Amino acid sequence: FLRRAEALLSPARKRDEGYIHLKIGEAFFRSGEFADAARYTEMALQCFKALTDPDLLLAAMAQYGQIKADTGEYAESEQYYQSALRLARSSDKNANPVLPQILYGLGNTHWRLGKLESANQFCEESRALAEEIHDTNTLLLALNRLGVLAGLVGNSAREGELYRQALTLAISSGNRERAAVTLNNLGALADEQGDYQKAMGYYRQAIPMAREIGAQQSLALYLLNLANSQIRAGDLESAREHLREGLALSEHIGATPWMLIGVIFYARLEAALGNIPRALELLGLAEHHPAHSIDHQRLTEQMLNEWNLDEREVIDAMARGAALDWKASLMQLLMA
Secondary structure, eight states, X not given: OXXXXXXXXXXXXXXXXXXXXXXXXXXXXXXXXXXXXXXXXXXXXXHHHTSSOHHHHHHHHHHHXXXXXXXXXXXXXXXXXXHHHHXXXXXXXXXXXXXXXXXXXXXXXXHHHTOHXXXXXXXXXXXXXXXXXXOXXXXXXXXXXXXXXXXXXXXXXXXXXXXXXXXXXXXXXXXXXHHHHHHHHHHHHHHHTTOHHHHHHHHHHHHHHHHHHTOHHHHHHHHHHHHHHHHHHTOHHHHHHHHHHHHHHHHHHTOHHXXXXXXXXXXHXXXXXXXXXXXXXXXXXXXXXXXXXXXXXXXXXXXXXXXXOOHHHHHHHHHHHHTSXXXXXXXXXXXX
16 A cells, blocks of 8 residues: 555655655565565665654654664664654753663663663653653553563563553553564563463464464464473473474565574474584574674573583584584574
8 A cells, every 4th residue: 555655656756765764674674574574764864864853763763763773784884863853852852752762762772781670760761751642652662671671680570560460451452563672572481480281371372363464473473472481391292393484484575683582492392302512503693793782681591501511512513603604504493
């Protein structure tokens, strides 16, 4: 529909052209087609830079920053969001509808970079502003990320409370994409608490939602998380199938953070099969990647604590993994 609208525009209508490019970019982003999302968002940016509408320019900057964060380019994402925040702060805060999105985006990127205090501050401010201006989608994003941040500091009770609050709001507003995200996070919380059956139940609710709406990026993560719980529950064959599907989809759309999660969960599978040296090599491969974040580090540390191995064995094997070729290693995993 957006492309049909684009074909009807007069070349002189730059604002409308930029807006349609922005929305096409958003549609591609939500479906996990990042290359096309970036291309259309860049076209929107060029249109809005030639105009005097700061809100649309800020919206394009925020969207581009989000694309960069979800493809593992955290430094570039942070740069875009910081530039957008400076521009947004220079206007009346209450009159700027894009500010909550920018604050959430910067908080989300800081979470990836391990800057947890500032991540929490930005997401809290985003939540308050989104609630004030009735921006339900950004409010749902902020609640989700605040839940993750609460979990990282060990406050699982608050983490669960925030997820349940987000799920209620997502369902009441008809936002299936956010409902699925929250179900996935409730699954991850149940997994960390050792209730693997409960975790798998949440993932199995989230997966068909993601398939139905075409959210490929989310689908890839949910498949990988389901596989992780299946490994912990001892269902290794089902886990391998879901790992392969999740990693293949992550690689296809260029969702680098999820690719790293896939490699880390393959390490868990190898350990469950008794191949500890190979498991450690895969952890080293993931740790050496530029998109490796605090979330990936947390998963790695959990596994190493569970395995309780000799420190020299861990260091040597992970060093071997760091020297492996990334693309060749991915192909080996997908062909296994």
